[in-house]
Amino acid sequence: MRPDAPPTPEEIARAFVLQQAQADSEPGTPQEGAKLADKIYQDYLATVEPNTEGPGLLAFIENLAGERSVTNADRGPDRAFWSYVSELEGTDKPVPNRFLAKACGESRNLQVLEDTPAGHQLNSYCLGNDNVVTALSAHFDFDEAELDAVHGDAWDTLSKRYAQETEGMAVGFAADITKGSVLGRIEVPELLANSKVGKEGIKFATPLPVNPNLPAEMNTFMANDPVRCQLRLEDCNDPEQSPEEFAMKLHAIDVPEDQKEAHGRIVDRLSTADSYKDLNPAAPEAKRQSVRTNSFLPGVNVSHGIIPAPRSGLTSHGAIEPTVAPHIAPKPAGIET
Template identity: 50%
Template sequence: MQHRFLARACGESRNLQVLEDTPAGGQMDSYHLADENVVDVLARDYRVKRDDLEKAVPEVWATLSERYAEAAEGPVIAFAADITEDSVLGKDELRVLLAHPEVGKEGVKFPVPMPRHEHLPPEIDEFIAEDAVRCQVRMGDFDVRNSPRDFAAKLGAIDVPEGRQAAHAQVLSRLSAASTYDEPNAPPPAEPKQQSARASAFMPGVTVRPTAAPAAPRGPTGHGVINPMAVDLAAEPAGAEI
């Protein structure tokens, strides 16, 4: 509800059209059909069944929202944090706006920051918070109760923004390799160290084999310097038999 008033204030200050301020939207708003007192009066004096009213109101707003989105003439500002699949924005408006030739994924902007989702790694959370991705993602897609692989399947079907293909591929790889959300939160494994060409050049007859780095000490030792690579030194076998 607070986002609704933010949207109205933004529309008034920037000369933007807000759904509730259209003639049809204003008329629907004036009925106050979400007010329990109004619902009681309609049920008592006009024999309107509550169930019928509860079904009719969302359908009317959905129709108005779809027509509203179809009439867009440029960039759209969406006042929402997380977008749910069954909301008017998620179910009706964005579906129309993403296919709109004058809007599309690049034309949908979010002034309200996306909240942090603690079960997602920060890099993945930041990726889905980008406007052109955010407008294609729904809150249920990354539900903690589901598998990260399910989320990867959803993300794999989006229209990837220009220049973000590499980041998209990395996110998909990380999610697809995990069966629970505890796994993608773990830091990625360190890349193996390459053998030093200089070491081989200055130590002829010696094989340099990188091994795992020693664990960092809990307190300062010596100069506080840890050798990042331990090596095994083994003499190479003679090249000829005697």
């Protein structure tokens, strides 16, 4: 099986099993939170030199993110990246891409950040869980808002290192790439800058949803992996934006040689259209439904575990529905950190 092949029914089913397992692992009581806090404290003490004053919880988290390995020695060179959820054929509900990536990591020998030594350790600490954070205050002196920020920064650091160390194929599990997600802010830019990956090394295992506002030719063009990875949801999702403004953004991307003719043709067509209705007169009035949902709660940047609500507004790879403008203009891209 190709690393970027569409997910199988078995992998999709496994994703939901993994999602439930993560939910079950979250400390649901103060007693469970205290037990995990004690483990975190013991891990911290193991890093402190005898007869010295340790750096504190925040520095411990920062050091973990900056120093522990982001490579699973038991997996191959290809790496999975994810964001938000995807609607896949044969399923009656959105599939959480975080756990779909993890399931495909198992079956396809892909690296997955949450399965690396650093990612697994930080994820296991459940630092977005109120029971854990409250219990940690018995061991450390810290400000909860500051811990929240350091926790989010730690996942940003891990995601950046994880993308930078990619040497094989980068396999995306996502629909749209949003500018605010870890995938859009950090991982894809790092992959594009990585000489061992670049736009040709980024592939998507999940489909880009068809945009009914656009002609078939444009949907096909934007679903091309080297094009898709350079576009963002917001590039043409602004209701105040004209097709010409989207044409300017599309013109700026670097496309493969065999796509240049189609690229120029589409940019010209967008540039001369007064509205998206001009581009696709037969488009239905109903806009494309978003494939992201908040039925899947775990965060990565702020809270890697499944919790009733995030401890801050940051949403990492994309586990919580982002606030976006109404789907008036087409939405091009989809690898939501």
